[in-house]
Amino acid sequence: MAAVMEQSTMPAAPEVRIRNLSVAYQTSTGLFDAVHKLDLDIPKASITAVIGESGSGKSTLAMAMLNSVTFPGSIRSGTIEYAGRGDIVTFDRERLRRFRGEHAAMVFQASQDTLNPLKRVGAQLLDLARSHGVKDKRKVLREARELAERMALPADRTLTSYQHELSGGMRQRVSIIFALALHPQIVLLDEPTTALDVLSQSHVLEIIREIHRERGLTTLLITHDMGVVAELSDRVVVMYAGRIAEDAPSRELLRRPLHPYSQALIRAIPRLTGPLDDAQALPGAPLELRQIPKAGCVFRDRCPARMPVCDTGTPELREVAPGRRVACHLEVTP
């Protein structure tokens, strides 16, 4: 297991290469970066988690990765290169459409209604196949049925259902079926288990893990839950206020977080064992878009280790060990 992990976190040729990405939102008081000058490589055949709270920019990053940031947001600068496919930011409309769903697909939150309420699930799968010029449409349906069986869904009933006839947990699994239907290489999971309770969550995580391994997918997991990160991902990127605070192999981050924010996040997890006082809440609240300071460290107001330099100097994201990056003025050693 450890060996597998080592391999996947090696900085070999990345599947996705994000450079200098800024995504801004236009508000009545100006233009604000939800994602700010972000550099990130997503290694092939691994599960990379992006963790962050509200306003961290994690969802914006996910949308940017499919070049689907919608008004009033827009990609201001940067490139998102997919291995062998090019920079998605420069794709024209038709190329972008083919790319989505065929090469990279998204699994949505259980609480989201991602199906057309007026059409049966099966008919919408056929729409998907037709949109991407699939010849053997029956194969798509057959595979969807197999996936449904694996996910403990009654296959025939599911495909003939309308959305309102499915429960939250079922919709979540149907969303996975849609994402996998066209055999994409890259899967983006947007809070896949939020709004599910623990039992459904563990089951969905199990399925994702299995299919990821079977198909050799490159998976990006967006979440706010450190537990999900620990269960599923090989590598984790901690985001705060549109910037990467820390980037490390998951187990190492949990074992020894370097950035004060990562430390605080892990310390804030209620635990089943150990003294209650071990866990502590972080003072303050996550920043809203327009509160993000232009200069200095964005985390300084909530940081227990704040220094004078944090007010003026913006900490660079620097590599402190192979595969570990931290953006903090503190001297840290892994």
Place this chain on the structure above:
Amino acid sequence: MNYLKFLAKKLLGGLAMVYVVVTFTFFLIRLMPGNPVLARLTSLLQSGVPYQAAKQQVAAMYGFMPHGPLIVQYFDYLGQLLHLNLGLSIAYAGVSVTHILMSAAPWTIFMVLLGLFFSFILGVAAGVVAAVWRNSIIGQSSTFLATLLHGIPQFMLALAFLYLFTTEWRLFPFGAPYDAAIHPGFSPAFVGSVAYHAILPILAYAISGYGGWTLAMKSSVISVLGDEYILAAELRGLTRGIRIRYVARNAFLPLFTSLTLSLGFMFGGAIVIETIFDYPGLGYLLNNSIGAQDYPVMQGAFLIITAAVIVSNILADLLYSLIDPRIRRA
């Protein structure tokens, strides 16, 4: 099974509504200051008709006796209604109201439904355009036109049409449903004449409803465009054609609520449009019956207009239930 129940409920609701309206008009007319029935009786007596004959004449006219307990009159009236007997007209002495209404109703229903159809189809299409291309010139001018037309009262539109098309340019006739020189029948000449005479009123209906539909469809489309499943469809790479179909069908549904609300407006508008264009439908009849104090005709026209609205309402509800699986599937 459930669907049949749903149907039955709708129909019963409609019947109950008709009953309420019938009762309402009955008592309203009976409670009028200077009861028209008594007034008629008095005027007959004054003109020298013997009491018994006058009473019979009035009874024949209104379908009931002017004296006697109200409740008896009421059930008598209901009984007559069930036989589609609405009494006799006063203005067109001796002609049965049912007969008058039957010759007027087709014109109104024909024009209102056609007007509604055109305004609905055109408005919905323009609404999609206004929403999907809302940031371009086409979309914005569609919105502007709709807002403008929606803001102009129906009678003003009708007046403008009348002035422009009949007085200024003399393009269309007005004042009759067809050319008096042509014998009614299923001949091309007759149908052509009917269409020619109906164009202006239908246009007035259609244009006065158009703006409202465009604005309603536009806001519905914009709200659907913001729904998660449309974003999901885009992220799954569905083609633009399929996505527009998803949007249009979903945005279309809420319009049925407005459709039922607009039916009353459309049929009510018959009064305005038919009066302005001198078109002999129910609205024209209703308006004229006031001046002529022709209460049986007024009452009948009011009833039949309301009934038409109720029936169209039920049809719209049924249509809706056929399109929306959330209602269709038990």
Place this chain on the structure above:
Amino acid sequence: MASMNVQAKALPPLRRPNGWRTAGRVLVRKPGRIAGLVIILTFVLMAAFGPLLYPATLPSDAAQIYAPPSLAHPLGTDFQGTDVLAEIITGARFVLLSAFLAAFFTVVFGTVIGLAAGYARGLVDSVLMRITDVFLTVPQFPLLIVLSTVWKFSSPLALGFVLGITSWGGLARAVRSQTLSLRERGFIEAARGLGLSNRHIVTKEIFPNVAPFVVMNLLFATTGSIYSEITLFFLGIVPFSNNNWGVMLNMAFFQSGAMYTTSGLLYLMSPLACIMLVTFGVVLVLDAVDEIFNPRLKGV
């Protein structure tokens, strides 16, 4: 910034947001809104003081029939030689007053019935909604025609009441459905759990949430009522007890054949233009309503 207030721990400064001042500020924020406000105010002044400027019966001059615009008659004269401008100014009061009363009744009936049905639910709701259905289904104009046979609505109050009572259905239904969904929101349940009275919940918790919608409907209902009442006068359904814009239209169209002679065009067009101007003013102001009531734009 959060640590600045450490020593100020006593009572908080009473910086309560002032609703009227915000409303004023919002109204003058865009030139369009100012224009709308000016138009509406002009007509309101016209309605308030117009009739005081002229004698009760306007003078007519048989020598001046259909006179073209001049200094003495800026909008010309009508078929009797009466000054059109004077007719417009004196006719404003009846039209605007009854339209406003109609809108007021519409909104009061619609809001009260909608709130009651949505909050009480159950039997009260069913009964109120069946009544609403009847009023929604029966077409307004035909109903008004029938009503006009029993009731001469010649005062603004009577006409406003009749127009109001025939047009509250849609609003009641909309307010009801909003109330039903608000009722399920956490803050209403909390208020009930805290033992606050039903009256408090309806007026202080639910009503502020439907208020922007209600005010918007008040404005819409005003223009809608102007149309309806003008239509009634124009068609001659309501007896002419006084001079107003609707009567002018009726006279111009049916009596004096203004459609066929260009000389009477101003007589026909003047009331039409006024109606359109009032509508235009309302539409311009309408876009400020949401901003005035949106708490996101209030306060700090």
Place this chain on the structure above:
Amino acid sequence: MIQVVNLQKTYPGTRGVLARGEVRALRGVTLDIRRGAALALIGESGCGKTTLGRIVTGLEAYTGGEVLIDGANIAGMTARDRRAQFRKVQLIPQDPYAALNPTRTIAAALFDPLRLLARRGGKDGAWIERRAVELLRLVGLDASETLYKYPHQLSGGQRQRVVIARALTVEPEALVADEAVSMIDVSLRLGVLNLLSQLRRDLHISVIFITHDVAAARYVAQDGQTAVIYRGEIVEMGPTDDLIQRPVHPYTQSLLSAVPVLHGLEQAGPDRFIPRPTEQGESNDSSSCLFADRCPFADDRCKAAHPDPEPWAGAPDDRLVACFKPKERKVVAVPLSGRASNQ
């Protein structure tokens, strides 16, 4: 303080176009919460725990059994008395965004209930404002920064604190917190959980904490009781830490197994098993164990008869388990040896 005896709630099946059979949300729940005590109710969504919370706060009616508040049976009370009783039990709902009226300031939200109390106690307006400031301080908020703000100007954590402060205005004897932290940012959740425990200690308020997050339950009810609910029944109940460390019912074990393991900090318990997902269309038949069709340890007996809660031999005084084959299993993750929590 709050007692429920054999509480039942059955939702009638819906007739008409979208027909559904009747739903038994609660099938006879018996609980007793003393003044100042803490009770955690854990279970999956749809298990009935939220319904229970809504019933004891007076937001929903029940169809069978009894609810007693301060020893007084709610049934048979006049509406007025019932309201007064239920005022002693305040709900802290899941969604702090919906729980505050967006059109009103925090001050208005706090003043209204305070005004009721002031009227009764002959207090004046200054008392109301003073009390509001005091309550805000009690829940850890600075009144000068919150009192005259609108809800949208506060963060999720602040809002939930305001909701708690508002509940405290009527001086309740119990708080029912229904998933009260699930919509708050993770870094702030513990603060709210700690606030609830603190209020319990300082004000002697009972707390009923409803959640599917076992770890969060532990933070509020560590020295109290935890009840595990499955399909409207209590399947296991006992002192919180003992129940978490030594779960006996397979359903409790599956819930605990499902809690993500923080690999790197801890390792999975040796007996951990991944439970099967919920089957759709479970039968309403209560002549068998309701968990039998999902239970990996079920045998014929479990399908033939229905187990009732009974004391467990391993801790007969304070554990109740409704299982024919109670067995302790080590499913909870344990910290990796030599690695205490960081720093």
